[in-house]
Each structure stands twice: as C-alpha cells, then as structure tokens.
Amino acid sequence: MKITIKEIAIDAGVSISTVSRVISDSSKISESTKEKVRESIKKLNYKPNIMARGLVKKKSGVLGVIMPEEAIKLFSSPFFIEIMQGISLKAKERDYYIMYDFCKNEKEEYESTKKLVESGFVDGICLMSTRKEDKSIEFLKELKFPFVIIGEPENKDGVLWVDNDNLKATYEAVKKILFPSIKRLEKSKIFFVGGDKKLTMTNNRIDGFQSASNELGLESEIFLGNDFSREEGYRLAKEIFKLENPKNFIISEDNLLKGFLEYLEEKKNYDVNIVSFNKTNLKESWREKVYLVDIKPEKLGIEAVDILIDYIEDKSENSSRVVNIEL
Template identity: 40%
Template sequence: MKVTIKDVASLSGVSKSTVSRVLSNDSRISETTKEKVNAAIERLNYKPNVIARSLAINKTKILGVIIPREAEDSFSNPFFIQAMKGMSICAGEKGYHIMYSFSEEEEGLIKSINDFSSNNMIDGICLLSTTVNDKCIKSLNDKNFPYVTIGRPENPKEGLWVDNDNFKAMEDVVLKLIEKGHKKIGFVGAKKDMNVSRDRLGGYLQGILVKGINIDRNIIKEGESFTIEEGYKLSKEVLKEGVTAIIGTDDLLALGILEAVNESGREISVVGFNNISIAKFQKPALSSVDINGSELGYSAIELLINKLEDKEIKENFKIVKTELIERESLR
C-alpha cells in the first residue's frame, strides 16, 4: 500500500502540515522535529508527491529554455549542445529540471513564452539569443516573469544575462592577424539583427581602425544563417577582393570558408568562433575563439536560480572569458 504524508505524520507524532514544512526545509521547524520526521520518512521509505508539493509551495523546480530555431537546425550547431550541457549540469546540481521549446519564427517564440509563463508550468525562462528590439525580452519584462538570456540585451541593465565580451574577442583576433602581417582581413558573419553579430562586427571594425587601416566594405559579408554553406558562398565573394585572411563569426561559417580557401589553392588565414570539437580535425586545423559555451549555459542557469531563490546577486550579468586557440589555419 502506498505510504502517505499522513502515515509519516502519525509515526513521527506531528501534524501533516509540519511534515510538509520539513519537506520544504522550513527554517521555523526545530532540528529535533526535523530529525523525528526524517527518521519516519526513512523508515517508511516515503516518496513525496512532487506535483502536489509544487502546487503547495507554488514552485515547480522546472526551468524553460527557449531555442530560437527548429530542433534540426539548432542541433546542427554544436554551440547549442555545449550550452545545453552546461545548463543541464547546473540545474541537476541545484535540484531543478529543464523543459526545452523550439521555435523558428519570432511569433513562435512569443507563443512559447506565453505558454510557459501563463500556466505555472515553470519558474523561470532562459533565452539562448538576443536581437535588436527583442520582442521576447519585452514580453517577459511586461509580464514581470523571471528570465535570463545568453547574450547581451540592448539594455544591459535590464534582466539577467550572461555573455562573452564579443567586441573585445573579435578585436583581439583582428589585432593578432595584423601582428602577423595581414592588412586585408575579410569578415564573414550572419544574422546581423542579433546582438552578438553586431558586437563582433563592431570589434572587427575597431581592430582595423585602431591600426590605421581603411575599412573595405567589399570584404565584409553578412548572410542569413550560421551554416557551412553560407560561409562557403560568402567567402567566395570575399576571396575575389584579394584578402589574405578571413574571420568567420561562427565555426560553421569558418568551415565553409576553409573549404573555399582550400579550393582556391591560396594560403589564407582563417579564424572562427566557438571552438567546436571538429575544428582541430580540419585540413588545415581551424583556429578558433573558444567562447566556453558550456560555462555560458551553466552560468545562465545559476544566475536565474539565484534570483528564484532570493539569493544575493551583486550584478545582473556575468562575462565569460574567451580564448583564441591558435592552430594551423592562423598563418
């Protein structure tokens, strides 16, 4: 027969409400009472009803993660896997679970937010990207619903967020290439409405200008998606302009750039971002900026949980360090 909270209360000699408070680790319950109740729980092998407890304390211990693409596209980019790994590790350590939602269009993202936030399914939301005039962030702010973003929002003082210093990371890559003698450095990016794309383009321009080199808009190309195909297509255009190096704002773009460069037969430096696992197995091995995707995911969930549990938060954001991994493609 199933053991109930009434059985635990009877064996420990307390009320059902006291047992419930012990299960919730209520600080008002004495240590002596907690010991009696926990001993009864262990003796009866009582398993609390998670759903019932969630309803009682108005918390689900579930976090929603909204991924801004269809599942197939998301999982083709290893960054999402790295970030989700970090999120899952953090949630597991802190006794939370994660529910994922995949949406392609902005309307789909808004619908996922409305579904998650309006029916008490989850305690908080994590967004995996931010854009200019982000309607998802506006919706969450309007609802006053707890959230965190991986990516700097337009208003850095708004909400919780985790990111790299993408501006500086890109500027450092440009300066490294100039240090190696390159003066005509191509730029291949995608999704220019995303804040991360804007920051990396800004860092590229700053790196060029700080060394007194004129900006050549013909060698700056931005496409629709972070894919190998897009990197290949855009770099074909850039290669016509006589560049000696090309930076891709994502490793998938950089893999396409490498393919186009290899076809050209020219020795051109190529650098990507994300440092995905297959980068080192390319010919030549791809140099890439390690953005520590797993740490980004872990830190985002940690920040959100700290807010949900009313822990002191000194700053509403965290900047995760990056590192340029130099391999054969950085000539």
C-alpha cells in the same frame, strides 16, 4: 506500492501537514521533528512529487529554456549543446529541473515564452539569444517575471544577462592573432564573415572587427549571411572569392566556418589565415590555417542558471556576468 506523505506521517508519528511543512523546510517546524520526518522519508525511500512540492512551496522548481531558431540549425555545432550541458549541470546541482522548448522562428519564441509563463509550470525563463526590439524580453519585463538572457541585451535596464565580451574578443583576435600573420603577407585586406545582423552578438563582433581594423590601418569588408548555417558559409565564400585572392578572415561561427572551408577545399585553396569562434573538429590540413577561439559556452550556461536562481530565491540584483576569453 507508491509511498505517499500519508505513509511518511504514520511512520514518523506526525500529521500529514507536518510532513508537507518539513518537505518545504518550514521554519515553523522544530529541528527534532524535521529530523524524525527525514528519517522516515529516507527509510521508506519517498520521492516528493515535483508538482505537489510546487504547490507547497508556491514554486515549481522548474526553469524554462527557450531554444531559438539558431539552435535547431546549429545542432551540428557544439555551441548550443555545450550551453545546454552547463544549464543542466548547474540546475541539477541547485535542485531545479529544466524544461526545454525548441522554436522555429522569432514569433514562435515569443508565443512559447508567453505559454510557459501563463502555464505556471516554471519559476523562471532562460532566453538563449537576444535581438533588437525583442518581444519576449519586453513581455517578461512588463510582467516582472524572472528571466535571464544568454547574450547582451540592447536595453540592459532591469535585465539579468550573461555573455562573452564579444566586442573585446573580436578586437583582440584581429590584433593578437590575425595581424601578426598579415604583416608577413602582401595582402593586408581583412574580411568579416557573419550571420544574422539582428542578433546582438553579430553586431558586437562587427564593432570589435571594425575597431581593430581602423586602429591598425587595415582595409576591411563585411559579408553577412541570413543565418549561421553551413550552406550560408559556403555561399559567402563563393561570393567573397569572386574578389582578387583574399586571404585574411574573421569567421563568426563554426558552422559558417565549415561551409567556408568546404568551398576552399573544392577550389584546393589553402592559402588563407582564418580566426573563428567556438570549438569544432578540423581536418589536419586546416589546423595550421585556422585559429579557434573557445568562447566557453558551458560556462555561459552555468552562469545563466546561477544568476536566475539567485534572483528567484533571494531577489539578487547582480544583473550581469561577463565571461572573459583568454586569447
């Protein structure tokens, strides 16, 4: 038989409304009564219904996570998987549930955000990416609905967000990792290989790349794909290697890297220096040629959930956290 709050009330010798107030941790109930009710809950192994608890608390205890187009394409990459792991672990720790919504394009992300907010099922929203003129962000800001972004927004006013310092990380990757190798080679030109330029992350990494290249006096060139897929990595490699034997690369994401390396393997070209972001499994033949920068995606997910729940529960004004990367 499924235990309800009626059975708890009878066992504890209190009213049903008192049990409800104990479950919602009302300050109007004495500690002795709370203890008595909690003992009955434990003895009868009662599991509060999440929707009923939401009605009492006027909160659902659920966070909505909007998974973007890139996440579907990148499930062969550890990036989004590790972010989801961080989100889920921290939500569980703080007694929240997660509702993931997978979207195929920018328009679907906006529609999903709207539906989740209007449904009343979620207390807050986590957006997994940010673009220029992002409609989802403007919608949430206008409603003053709690949300957090994993990614640095174009306009930070009134926005909770968490991100790596992508500009600094790319700048230091060029200076500290790639440049020492370049000095030993005849070829000093450096290439940036990236994905969708509508994404803030791509633009920040380009800025870091250009800043370091200019400071070091390196000739540089930028190649951008339509997305972050392996196919685009392969296509961009084919395009770049029409040039005269390029050697030095910053590659913005590990699926692009995989496609890039596929092309090089076909051509049996291992004479390159590459820095890429995220963690991925490399063949033995590439381990000395490719330096992988760990951008700590799990930590991004953990920090995002902490920021959002702090705001929902305490209206905390701590609006951003930057996860620093040690190179």
